[in-house]
Each structure stands twice: as structure tokens, then as C-alpha cells.
Amino acid sequence: MDITIPYNFNPELRPWQLDALSDERKMKVLCVGRRHGKTSLALNKLIIEACLPENSGKLFMYLCPTQRQAKDVVWRSNEMLFNYLPPEAIDKKNEVDLTVRLINGSLIYIRGTDNEHSLRGLNPYGIVLDEYAQMKPTVFDEIFKPVLAANGGWAWFISTPFGKNHFHRLYRYGCDNMTKWQVIHLKASESGIIPEEALEEARRSMPERLYLQEFEAEFMDDAGAVFRRIRECVGGQFEEPKKDRLYKVGVDLARTTDWTVITVIDRHTHKLVYYDRFNQVDWNLQKARIEAVARRYNNAPVTVDETGVGAPITEDLRRMGLVVTGFKFTKESKKQLIENLAIMIEQGKITYPEIAELIRELEEFTYELNEKTGYVYYRAPEGGTDDCVCFVKGTKILTNKGQVPIEKIKKGDMVLTRKGYRRVTNIGSRFAHVIKHIGLEGTPDHPVITTKGIKKLKDINSYDTLFLWNDKLSCIEEKNILVIQSQKENTCKSISEKLSKNICLKTWKSSESRVLKTGRRFARKALNAFWNGSVIIQNWLERKTFDLANLMGLKQYSLCTSGEAIQPTGKSLPAMAAGKNSPTFLQTQRNGVVGGASTNTYTTYQEVHNLSVEEEEEYFANNVLVHNCSLALALWQIGEPIPTTQEKSNYGFKFSVNQNRGYGKLIFK
Numbered sequence: 231m232d233i234t235i236p237y238n239f240n241p242e243l244r245p246w247q248l249d250a251l252s253d254e255r256k257m258k259v260l261c262v263g264r265r266h267g268k269t270s271l272a273l274n275k276l277i278i279e280a281c282l283p284e285n286s287g288k289l290f291m292y293l294c295p296t297q298r299q300a301k302d303v304v305w306r307s308n309e310m311l312f313n314y315l316p317p318e319a320i321d322k323k324n325e326v327d328l329t330v331r332l333i334n335g336s337l338i339y340i341r342g343t344d345n346e347h348s349l350r351g352l353n354p355y356g357i358v359l360d361e362y363a364q365m366k367p368t369v370f371d372e373i374f375k376p377v378l379a380a381n382g383g384w385a386w387f388i389s390t391p392f393g394k395n396h397f398h399r400l401y402r403y404g405c406d407n408m409t410k411w412q413v414i415h416l417k418a419s420e421s422g423i424i425p426e427e428a429l430e431e432a433r434r435s436m437p438e439r440l441y442l443q444e445f446e447a448e449f450m451d452d453a454g455a456v457f458r459r460i461r462e463c464v465g466g467q468f469e470e471p472k473k474d475r476l477y478k479v480g481v482d483l484a485r486t487t488d489w490t491v492i493t494v495i496d497r498h499t500h501k502l503v504y505y506d507r508f509n510q511v512d513w514n515l516q517k518a519r520i521e522a523v524a525r526r527y528n529n530a531p532v533t534v535d536e537t538g539v540g541a542p543i544t545e546d547l548r549r550m551g552l553v554v555t556g557f558k559f560t561k562e563s564k565k566q567l568i569e570n571l572a573i574m575i576e577q578g579k580i581t582y583p584e585i586a587e588l589i590r591e592l593e594e595f596t597y598e599l600n601e602k603t604g605y606v607y608y609r610a611p612e613g614g615t616d617d618c619v620c621f622v623k624g625t626k627i628l629t630n631k632g633q634v635p636i637e638k639i640k641k642g643d644m645v646l647t648r649k650g651y652r653r654v655t656n657i658g659s660r661f662a663h664v665i666k667h668i669g670l671e672g673t674p675d676h677p678v679i680t681t682k683g684i685k686k687l688k689d690i691n692s693y694d695t696l697f698l699w700n701d702k703l704s705c706i707e708e709k710n711i712l713v714i715q716s717q718k719e720n721t722c723k724s725i726s727e728k729l730s731k732n733i734c735l736k737t738w739k740s741s742e743s744r745v746l747k748t749g750r751r752f753a754r755k756a757l758n759a760f761w762n763g764s765v766i767i768q769n770w771l772e773r774k775t776f777d778l779a780n781l782m783g784l785k786q787y788s789l790c791t792s793g794e795a796i797q798p799t800g801k802s803l804p805a806m807a808a809g810k811n812s813p814t815f816l817q818t819q820r821n822g823v824v825g826g827a828s829t830n831t832y833t834t835y836q837e838v839h840n841l842s843v844e845e846e847e848e849y850f851a852n853n854v855l856v857h858n859c860s861l862a863l864a865l866w867q868i869g870e871p872i873p874t875t876q877e878k879s880n881y882g883f884k885f886s887v888n889q890n891r892g893y894g895k896l897i898f899k
Contacts, residue, residue: 235281237316239274244423246416247271251278255412256384259404261391262416263447266423268388269303272358274314275386279356280336281319287335288355295364297342298642300328304340304360311340343369344640355383363389363397391449398449418445437572456568456595456608458576464584469496469503477503477530481520483543483683490516494527500574502582503527513683517546524552533557537847561845568595568608620838621672621851622664627841628699628850636839636851646699647846648706648855656842664838668696668711669852673838677857679848681708684857697855706855 241247244267250258251271262268273292280290292311294300304310305328315338321331328340341349343365350373357374359365370385378385389397404411418424424445433441439458442448471477475496482491490511494504504523511519524530529552534544536556544556557563574580575592582588595608626633630644630651644651665674667687674688681695690696695710843849848857 235278235316235319236274237277237314239270239314241271241274246414246421250412250414251275253412255410257404257410258384258386258412258414259401260386260388260414260416261397261401261447262388262414263390263418263421263445266416266418266421269310269360270314272360272386272388273304273311276338276356276358277315279384280332280338281334283334285336285355289337289339289353290356291339291341291352291354292358292360293349293365293369294340294342294360296344296641298640299361300340300342302642304328311338346373349373353377353381355381357383357385359385359387359389361389362387362400363392363395367396391443391447394449401449415447417447435569437569438576440572457572457592459578460575460589460592463575463578463581464589465581466501467583468505469501471503471527473528475528477527479520479524479527479530479532481532481534483516483535492520492523494523494530495580500580502580502585505583505585505588507587513543517543517550520547521550521552529553531555535559559845559847564845565608620664620676620840621670622836622838625671625839625851626853628853636841639839639841645841645843645849647843647848648697649846652846652849653844654841655844658840664836668854670854670856672851679855679857699850699853699855701853 241251246262247267247270250260251274260268260272276290276292279285280288292300292304294303305312307313311330315330319332321333321335323330330338332338339352339354343349343359346366346369349369354374354377357370357378359370362370370387374385377383387397387400391397401413401415404413418429429445432445436444437456437458439450440456443450475498478495478497480491480493480495482489489507489509492504492506493502495501496503504527506519506523508519520532520534524532531553532547533555534547534557536544537559541556544554547554571580621636623635623637625636627636627639628646629639630646634643639645639654639657641654641657643654645654663674664672665688668678668690670676670678670687672687674686676687677684678687678690679697680690681697685694690711692711695708698707698709699705700707841849848855850856
């Protein structure tokens with residue numbers, strides 16, 4: 231049986247592909263824009279090499295940034311791996327491991343690099359690293375470079391640029407070592423592969439920097455950022471309203487953590503003339519504040535984000551006589567809104583005073599482009615400094631595969647929201663101070679969704695009603711904080727904030743501090759009853775300091791009377807179970823903190839993890855509904871003309887094909 235390779239692929243239709251296949255240099259860097267066939271080319275290279283008789287029994291690997299990309303883009307797509315690999319050449323394939331064994335004994339592995347430790351110990355003879363700019367450089371430098379040096383294998387690095395990162399350094403290295411490296415830099419404006427009409431539409435509708443990077447394959451200094459020339463638009467001061475001016479008001483109701491933001495734009499000059507940012511304000515006061523601003527600026531029309539709690543607020547503002555437009559963030563509407571704002575900032579069509587929070591939010595916004603669909607998703611940056619979406623290792627996230635620890639969540643995983651399962655678009659981790667509260671352990675400012683809006687984790691109290699996932703009934707419930715008795719809390723959480731500041735547990739390490747187990751059990755019961763006692767005892771405790779460590783046999787925990795953070799040194803306080811009829815949470819609220827919710831009695835500095843969710847910007851952490859962040863400034867644009875780019879750019883390009891090299895069919899027998 232004769233099998234013709236390549237199969238369903240003709241590189242002669244695209245000369246740059248023919249040049250890459252014909253060149254004999256083992257190391258190649260292909261810096262190529264979107265929709266030029268680089269994945270198809272690389273897959274065929276892998277198949278051809280695996281089918282060669284001299285490579286029988288060898289391993290070949292195709293690597294993507296994530297395992298989900300490897301599965302969706304390469305394995306499952308009808309236009310990729312199995313479109314080019316003849317069925318007759320396949321001995322067996324494994325749908326779980328994404329592995330193919332050919333009839334000559336060669337192996338093809340399709341893998342993601344998000345779990346780089348799983349790649350160690352393999353001995354591939356050929357590797358394709360697709361979208362290498364999105365991978366960690368250690369994947370090749372530490373894992374595969376020594377392997378290829380030992381077995382004499384080859385590697386292709388194909389990618390669209392993503393700033394001047396490790397892919398840019400490799401590109402420069404290849405250009406300086408052309409005897410051993412082939413470098414192809416292909417731009418859409420000169421390749422002739424994408425129709426000019428499509429490129430012109432992309433130039434009009436996309437930010438310039440994004441177009442240059444994704445289509446022209448240019449290495450940009452600010453890659454990954456959505457907004458460019460942000461600081462060039464900073465200028466002037468806030469302005470009082472002028473009688474002959476028209477204004478537009480944008481309102482983000484607690485959709486950026488728990489802050490409400492009001493912006494006013496002069497529609498003549500596109501200058502930000504008013505900016506207000508506040509939190510922890512009653513809804514009626516917020517409505518009055520919005521009304522006052524709109525009236526003050528010549529009865530300006532108002533656009534309100536009603537994605538979450540905004541719909542009833544919008545109706546109330548209309549009843550107050552304001553001209554109000556409700557806007558709901560969807561995948562498409564958010565994309566259009568942000569791209570319009572990005573174009574205006576790039577072209578200097580909008581100005582704003584130097585507002586630290588606004589500039590930081592714009593600078594940290596980034597994007598992700600779906601290679602399969604070409605769709606752009608906008609999000610907060612991976613590993614960014616945003617404090618609002620951070621939980622400690624072990625926090626359970628509700629996914630379509632059940633409860634998964636947050637540190638094991640990957641891009642592309644599906645997490646539950648109130649609108650069903652949504653894709654995780656980004657993940658990250660860092661170190662930060664955390665608190666333990668309502669069954670969650672994370673940064674104090676993390677936004678939690680309540681029935682009355684969004685509040686910081688540290689500010690949740692006995693009056694709040696949360697959205698909880700009921701595992702047994704498989705449904706979402708609304709429960710008041712005092713009703714929640716299933717969350718397991720540290721002993722420190724069983725007392726009020728005022729009590730926690732006045733109990734002093736000193737470190738005892740001497741043998742005299744040891745007591746019998748029965749004595750400790752008695753002490754725990756007595757102390758628990760004592761802490762859940764009357765207000766008279768609490769008032770008395772305010773004037774006393776107790777040394778309880780000797781009684782309890784504690785050796786590795788200290789808590790000070792100054793209200794400073796507790797620093798655990800190895801062992802947590804023993805849990806004090808309340809009596810049968812006692813509530814898990816202390817009923818008495820003191821200083822805005824409900825029992826089981828004292829925010830400064832359990833503070834540590836440790837690694838925290840975050841994630842961003844597509845469209846709905848929410849997810850369940852330890853069965854509690856929490857929130858992500860979104861953008862505020864762009865809302866004023868609703869109803870305004872869509873901006874277009876001012877200039878049509880011409881881009882230089884040089885590309886040559888070695889006409890002397892032939893390319894023939896490989897007959898695989």
C-alpha cells in the first residue's frame with residue numbers, strides 16, 4: 231500500500247511554506263501573522279518527518295501554550311491534524327493522551343506546555359512550538375534544548391509576536407546565526423494571502439498596535455496592552471459645566487470591585503470633565519448622587535451598566551426624570567466598546583486629567599486572541615496587581631468537572647456562573663496579605679456578590695445575604711450570613727473583633743506548659759462558652775488580659791493586644807465547637823464584623839491565585855458567588871459615532887523564495 235505525503239496539503243500554493251519545508255536547517259523561527267497557514271505548515275512538517283523510514287520509532291511533538299488549545303486547535307479541528315494525516319498511516323490513537331502511533335512505529339504527541347513538568351523525561355527527535363511567544367522560555371531552554379543537543383533533532387518556533395519577550399530574543403539570535411537557523415518574517419500587507427479588503431477592514435476596526443502585531447507580525451514594546459498612548463492623553467483639569475456644551479454621563483454601578491464610578495465627558499471636545507469614585511454608599515444615595523451630576527451638567531443623558539444590579543437602578547433614574555440608557559456587557563458589546571475607546575486614545579481624540587486609578591486600569595487591561603476563531607477577548611492581565619480576585623491555594627472553584635482547587639484551574643476551563651458555565655480566560659498568582667472570612671480565605675478587598683450589590687470580603691456582615699451553591703440540591707440559593715452554618719472557621723472567627731484584640735495568647739515552649747489532654751478538652755469547652763458569653767463578660771474582658779497559653783498547651787501561636795495581624799508559625803488554634811444549640815457564627819455584631827467574620831484576627835502573607843471569567847465576570851469559590859472586575863470609562867460612548875483610524879499605513883516587507891530548491895512527494899510504504 232502506497233501512502234502519499236503530504237496529504238491534502240500543497241505548499242506550492244504559498245511559496246513561503248515551500249521555502250520553509252525545503253530548507254535543510256534544523257532550527258527555524260517563523261514570525262508570521264494570523265491566517266497565514268503556519269499551523270498547517272508545521273503539522274505537515276511533523277507528519278513528513280514521522281513518516282520518513284529513517285525516523286521509524288522516533289517521537290515527534292507538537293506543543294501549544296495550553297492543553298486545551300492543543301486539543302481544540304490541533305486534535306479536534308477537522309482542518310488540522312487528521313485532515314493531513316492519512317488514516318492508512320495510523321496504527322492507533324489515544325483520544326485522552328492526544329497520542330498517535332503510526333504504522334512504522336513513530337509517535338506523534340500533541341501537548342500543552344501549561345504543565346511543563348509533565349514534559350520532562352521525553353526524548354523527541356522533532357518539536358514544533360506553536361505560539362512560542364505565549365509559552366514560558368523554560369519549556370525549551372531547560373527541558374528540550376538538552377535533548378535535541380544530544381540526539382541531533384530539530385525544532386520549529388512559530389508564533390505571532392507578543393512584545394519584545396523571549397520570542398523576540400530568539401528571533402534576533404536566529405538572524406545573527408543564519409548558517410544554522412532559518413528565519414522567516416511574514417507580514418500580511420505583502421504576503422498577498424489575506425485580501426486587501428479584509429486587511430483594510432481590520433485596520434479600521436482594530437487598535438493600530440493590535441493590527442501591527444497580529445497581522446503585520448511586528449514586535450511592539452507595549453504588546454498585550456489594549457490601550458496605547460495612555461499618558462499622552464493626560465492633560466487639563468476637571469471643568470465646571472458650561473451652558474453651551476453637551477455632556478454625556480457614564481455610570482459603572484459597583485462593577486469594578488465594589489466601587490461605583492461616575493464619569494462625565496464633554497461631547498464637543500471629548501474631554502473628561504468630571505470623575506467620581508466611591509463605595510459603601512446606600513443605593514438611594516447613589517441614585518441621588520447620579521441625578522445631581524446629570525442635572526448639574528445640563529441634564530446630560532446617562533448610560534448605566536446594568537449587567538448586574540443596574541437594571542432596577544436604571545428604572546429608578548428614569549422615574550426621576552433623567553434620560554437614561556441601560557447597557558449590558560456581553561462578549562460582543564464589551565469588545566466593541568473597548569476597541570472604540572482604544573482607537574480614540576491612540577488617536578488622541580479623548581483627554582483626561584491625571585487620575586491614578588483610571589490610568590492604572592487602562593494600562594493593566596490586556597487581551598487574548600483565539601487562534602481558532604480569530605476572536606479577541608479583553609481581560610485583566612495574568613499575574614497582575616489587581617487585589618480583587620485572589621484566593622489561597624485549596625479554594626474550591628465550581629467547574630463542569632466538579633470542585634477544583636483554584637491553583638489547578640487552567641485557561642479554557644469552564645466555571646459555573648448564574649448564567650451557566652463560562653470559560654476561564656486568564657489565571658495568575660502572587661503573594662499578598664489574606665484574611666479568612668465566611669468560609670473564604672483571600673485578599674480583604676475581594677468582591678463578593680450579595681443580593682444588595684457587591685461588597686468587599688472583609689466587609690460582609692450579618693445583614694448580608696449571599697448567593698450559595700447547594701451541592702446536594704444542585705441549585706443556587708440565597709442565604710443570610712447567620713444561617714450559614716456549614717462553613718468551617720478558625721477559632722479566632724468565633725469571637726468579635728473587639729474580643730480578638732484583647733485576648734493575648736503568648737508563646738509557651740517550656741515543658742511546664744504541657745497539660746493533660748483531658749485538661750485541654752475541659753479548657754476548650756470552658757473557653758468557648760466564655761467567648762460566647764454575655765456582654766457583661768465582654769466588657770470585663772476589655773479591662774483584662776489573659777494568659778491562656780499555659781492552660782491550653784499552645785506552643786506555636788501568638789496574638790497581640792495591639793490589634794496587629796496574627797502570624798502563624800506552624801500550628802493553628804484548635805477549633806472550639808459551640809454547644810448543640812449555639813449558632814456557628816456569633817450573633818452579636820461588633821464594629822461591623824459578625825462572628826466568624828473578624829477580619830484582622832487571621833491575617834497572613836501567602837501565595838494567592840486569581841482567575842478571570844468570560845462574559846459573566848463571576849464564579850463560585852467555596853460555593854460562594856464572587857466577582858471579577860470590569861472597565862468603567864468606556865460607558866459614556868454608548869450612542870456616540872464609532873471612531874475610525876485616520877490614516878492608511880503602508881508597511882515595508884522583504885521576502886524571497888529559493889527557486890533552486892525543488893519539492894517532491896514522499897511515498898510512504
